[in-house]
Amino acid sequence: MRKGIMRLFVPAPSDFSFLETVSAHGWRRLLPFVWNEDALTLVRTEELSEQLITLTISAADDVVQVETDRDCGEAELAARVSRMLQLDLPLTGFHAYCRTQPELIGIADCRRGRLLRSPTLWEDVVKVIATTNTTWAQTIAMSTRLVKEFGREGRAFPSAAETAAVPFDDFSSKVRMGYRSAYVHGIATRIADGTLDLEGWQTEDLTAETLRKRLLSLPGIGPYGAACLLLYLGKPAHVNSDSVARALLAKEMGQSVTDKDVHAFFKPHSEWQGLVYNFYPWKWNSSPVREGQ
DNA sequence: TTCCAGGGGTAGA
DNA sequence: TCTACCCATGGA
Numbered sequence: 001m002r003k004g005i006m007r008l009f010v011p012a013p014s015d016f017s018f019l020e021t022v023s024a025h026g027w028r029r030l031l032p033f034v035w036n037e038d039a040l041t042l043v044r045t046e047e048l049s050e051q052l053i054t055l056t057i058s059a060a061d062d063v064v065q066v067e068t069d070r071d072c073g074e075a076e077l078a079a080r081v082s083r084m085l086q087l088d089l090p091l092t093g094f095h096a097y098c099r100t101q102p103e104l105i106g107i108a109d110c111r112r113g114r115l116l117r118s119p120t121l122w123e124d125v126v127k128v129i130a131t132t133n134t135t136w137a138q139t140i141a142m143s144t145r146l147v148k149e150f151g152r153e154g155r156a157f158p159s160a161a162e163t164a165a166v167p168f169d170d171f172s173s174k175v176r177m178g179y180r181s182a183y184v185h186g187i188a189t190r191i192a193d194g195t196l197d198l199e200g201w202q203t204e205d206l207t208a209e210t211l212r213k214r215l216l217s218l219p220g221i222g223p224y225g226a227a228c229l230l231l232y233l234g235k236p237a238h239v240n241s242d243s244v245a246r247a248l249l250a251k252e253m254g255q256s257v258t259d260k261d262v263h264a265f266f267k268p269h270s271e272w273q274g275l276v277y278n279f280y281p282w283k284w285n286s287s288p289v290r291e292g293q
Numbered sequence: 294t295t296c297c298a299g300g301g302g303t304a305g306a
Numbered sequence: 307t308c309t310a311c312c313c314a315t316g317g318a
Contacts, residue, residue: 026299132300138316139299178314183301222301242299 017111018059164192183220208235236274
């Protein structure tokens with residue numbers, strides 16, 4: 001191995017699938033994630049130990065391999081990779097439930113149920129806001145501008161502190177997130193001044209409903225955004241119904257449907273309905289966003 | 294021009 | 307709780 005190159009192996013549970021996790025939704029298309037379709041590796045630049053480090057993540061049976069271009073702390077690196085791939089998410093109960101439902105058995109067989117997420121809740125919140133009321137192409141463009149304009153060396157995702165340090169007019173004109181700019185900059189400012197501890201929410205052992213109320217209190221986060229984020233936080237009892245869900249269900253039903261119809265359709269899956277929706281056969285097989293189109 | 298996209302905030306009923 | 311209207315941006 002070349003000097004400075006570090007390789008770390010992170011144990012993964014037997015019901016984990018790297019490819020299924022990375023492919024679960026569109027996050028791998030948003031900088032600073034770069035998905036290498038040929039090598040099947042996920043590349044990402046992170047700030048670790050106060051230096052920029054590029055991670056190349058791949059996986060074999062029951063283990064995730066992380067190669068870095070510089071030495072860094074193994075514990076912190078493993079923690080970030082674990083969060084990104086939801087390695088600590090227990091899926092036994094979900095897969096057991098899927099095996100009781102004929103149409104869901106494939107979810108368990110393929111080891112689906114984890115979703116790629118960012119190393120921080122802050123980044124996930126920003127990216128969820130960037131998916132609302134816009135096209136996927138614009139979501140990609142917004143994420144790209146965030147990294148290029150405000151990330152360290154134009155390669156890492158800007159921290160809340162880095163974002164808050166940018167004057168709002170400058171931030172807004174460069175990031176071109178429209179009315180979402182005020183939401184993102186406002187959240188960044190609250191994190192930076194210590195009045196909002198987003199990351200701390202993840203270690204408080206909160207109930208799903210308490211967490212949902214807190215997420216809904218964030219500007220720019222409504223029922224759809226909160227359900228997305230709850231899913232990333234391992235709380236799958238809410239369906240992140242959106243225009244894609246409505247269109248797909250309408251196609252199945254042969255008639256126009258509302259959010260209420262989508263929620264009614266998945267309600268029987270109770271505590272698992274958020275995960276069931278995201279991996280439901282007709283959604284999985286026909287999601288343009290998951291395919292990155 | 295007008296519409297609308299992986300919605301959300303707000304006011305009024 | 308529900309509905310209507312507005313919201314920046316950019317592509318069709």
